[in-house]
Amino acid sequence: MSRRERASRGLETTVAEAISLDHVTFRFGTHVAVDDLTLTVHPGECFGLLGPNGAGKTTTIRIINTLLNMQEGAVTVFGIDVRTRSMAVRRQLGYVPQQLSIEGALTARENVSWFARLYDVPRSERRARVDEVLEMVDLSDAADRLASGFSGGMVRRLELAQALVNRPALLVLDEPTVGLDPVARDSVWQRVAQMQAEYGMTVLLTTHYMEEADELCDRVALMHNGRLAEVGTPAQLKAAQGEGASLEDVFRAHTGADLGAESGKGGLRSVRTTRRTARRMG
Ligand SMILES: Nc1ncnc2c1ncn2[C@@H]1O[C@H](COP(=O)(O)OP(=O)(O)OP(=O)(O)O)[C@@H](O)[C@H]1O
Ligand SMILES: [Mg+2]
Secondary structure, three states: OOHHHHHHOOOOOOOOOOEEEEEEEEEEOOEEEEEEEEEEEOOOOEEEEEOOOOOOHHHHHHHHOOOOOOOEEEEEEOOEEOOOOHHHHHHOEEEEOOOOOOOOOOEHHHHHHHHHHHOOOOHHHHHHHHHHHHHHOOOHHHOOOEHHHOOHHHHHHHHHHHHHOOOOOEEEEEOOOOOOOHHHHHHHHHHHHHHHHHHOOEEEEEOOOHHHHHHHOOEEEEEEOOEEEEEEOHHHHHHHHOOOOOHHHHHHHHHOHHHHHHHOOOOHHHHHHHHHHHHHHO
């Protein structure tokens, strides 16, 4: 969104960080899911939140997008306080959740139209916007088919269309490519990159595919046990790890045994991934 557009919506015109987290702590009961997290995401940046299962990535995202109530610390999105102005924050946001968010009994077009209404896209523009985003994610031909018959990749692209229909200044993607084949993964990322280039969107994403994060993200943060272990450009983190190191090496160095225990081949991680995909397609 341009500064003029932001001003016309009554938002701060000073250049604010896209996301600012200041000493954020979040507990589920006595369990500390996010532990004193301080982090900023710059406008226009593609930022990757990385970390093993249970690191606190989704919890952090749900605090940013106002789906969880703040407990300790402060969070702003383009300078807007999530605690006091959650609706204004939501208007800035497009969100692809880790879990299923489409309605199988509706067509692709109906799913996106529903989001357009939900996110206050003006009635006169809705039809054109819905067509535009369906085209972007290459679902025009399937627009009037029921989503229940879609493949996993089509579902993810439909979710992306929903998240983009209000032209968000900040796009938040929680594992958008889990369970997809390599071609479908590429196609999701290509669309995100295209949107980012066209609209100057800020993107916050999580992924367990380190090579994706390396390629796509301007900066990444590594979370472990709710805490920030490392933040920087992929190049910086790899260089600090040692010559020839990959982002996966950096990940392993910071998260140690957890990666093997939970994310290893055939482990709990892959079971969960399969389940999620199955649920999404079911
Ligand atoms: N609704 C909840 N109630 C209780 N505990 C929760 C809840 N949601 C998350 N947690 C716990 O908080 C911690 C962080 O979970 P979170 O979902 O943020 O992790 P994550 O980094 O997104 O993991 P994954 O890679 O598996 O998606 C975990 O220990 C998890 O069990
Ligand atoms: Mg998660």
